[in-house]
Amino acid sequence: MSSAAAKPRTAITPCREQNYPEWYQQVVRAADLAETSPVRGCMVIKPWGYSLWENMQRTLDGMFKATGHRNAYFPLFIPLSYLEREAEHVEGFAKECAVVTHHRLEAGPDGGLVPTGKLEEPLVVRPTSETIIGEMFAKWVESYRDLPLLINQWANVVRWELRTRMFLRTTEFLWQEGHTAHATREEAEAETMQMLRVYADFAENWMAMPVIPGLKSPAERFPGAVETYSIEAMMQDRKALQAGTSHFLGQNFSKASDIKFLDEEGQLIHAWTTSWGVSTRLVGGLVMTHSDDDGLVLPPKLAPAHVAIWPITHKADDPHAITTFCRSLAAELRAKTYHGRPVEVELDERDRRGGDKKWDWVKKGVPIRVEVGPRDMANNVVTVFRRDRPHNERASLPHAEFVGSVVATLDEMQDGMLARARAFRAEHTRSIDDADEFRAFFAAPKGDDGPTPIHGGFALSHWCGDAEMEAKINADLGVTIRCIPIDRLPEDDGPGTCPFTGKPSERRVVWAKAY
Helix, strand or coil: CCHHHHCCCCCCCCCCCCCHHHHHHHHHHHCCCEEECCCCCCEEECHHHHHHHHHHHHHHHHHHHHCCCEECCCCCEEEHHHHCCCHHHHHHHHHHCEEEEEEEEEECCCCCEEEEEEEEEEEEECCCCHHHHHHHHHHHCCEHHHCCEEEEEEEEEECCCCCCECCCECCEEEEEEEEEEECCHHHHHHHHHHHHHHHHHHHHHCCCCCCEEEECCHHHCCCCCCEEEEEEEECCCCCEEEEEEEEEEECHHHHHHCCEEECCCCCEEECEEEEEEEECHHHHHHHHHHCECCECCCCCCCCCCCEEEEECCCCCCCHHHHHHHHHHHHHHHHCCEECCEECCEEECCCCCCHHHHHHHHHHHCCCEEEEECHHHHHHCEEEEEECCCCCCCCEEEEHHHHHHHHHHHHHHHHHHHHHHHHHHHHHCEEECCCHHHHHHHHCCCCCCCCCCCCCCCEEEEECCCCHHHHHHHHHHHCCEEEEEECCCCCCCCCCEECCCCCCEECCEEEEECEC
């Protein structure tokens, strides 16, 4: 038998090692998460994908409110003059802005529609909301007693991207953006760090996606910010994904928007502000952290459904009895609670073959699959498959035992996924002190006419702070400083020497290719 014929059947072709970018797109489609839209660079998020985003949103919203933040909503359209108030900000976003210049359509001479009614001032379709929210904060803040202002909004934004990929980078995407104003620098800096920790907590304990929280280099800083912090995750192609950011804005935007208040001594001073956000990019990060060559793999805490059940009735003397058994089983499971919500069950009674149903739910990543046939029902057992194990590995469990252990099983799967992702990151993280070794670590293999093999990972190397050298490495290798870790990593041995300049360095930073 040939090696190709000996390989186990998979649901996704090509596999990760053959063509990772195409594998990712196929997983998204096979799981029915989203599809491309008629509008270039945009996507339609389908019910299974949107349910996943809703679970993320629900969890994060609770975490935000637990730290004192409240939701509001601000306009989609921002006057162009508002963006112009902060020079670095407008320069950073200018090439990505979609601009509205007219407010009506009328019939043209050839029968088509033409825009008319030119606006007095162009309106930018929200790429981010610092400037419009700053305008409102200036009206809401008069005294130190009005502070802090702790606001979040769930919204969509538009950034005109040239190269798009579903969830990871699209022209329009969904996100949340927090915006806060404070009486002191210390309060604003504490807020920035608090929200970075919230994101790291969510990524690790809900997404089962390990992250490194850290400070961005000046070259990677948010336009107009004093400091930018991020959480960085390693995907299965060993590239980094910036999964969330938290920005200390200092007084830059408050001066631009004139957010001033009287302090306790009666002095008029500018507020200190922050902003922070995550987006539907998290869905892409989840896909690339856990999924395999059979399709999507979902951490149970965020899965739209925890269990999929289907009756096997084609050889049954009494198909209705098996269906009734499955409905009763689903009701028992739904009575259980898993991390604040009922155990979610999909009861699949579609008139389709069991094998087709199996692959549908494998590709959708549902954590636990259950089949019930005539023999199972006669023996009061269920056939159970776990998504974190090979697709054909099964266990026959007594009905009551399965129901009683389902929550513990889901927790075991969640913990196992995080452990595997941490082990993968550790395996592909290397401390490098030699410039040639660094280049070899990231250089693409030569002489291969097929898809580029996966290489590299996270390189922990010293950096002296030289911005020109940082830019040259990016230009030569496509590698950037992902972050300067704020928590000391096991591999970090303290001060050393930058391998590129020979100058002293305080600590190692994380270098990687990135999305």
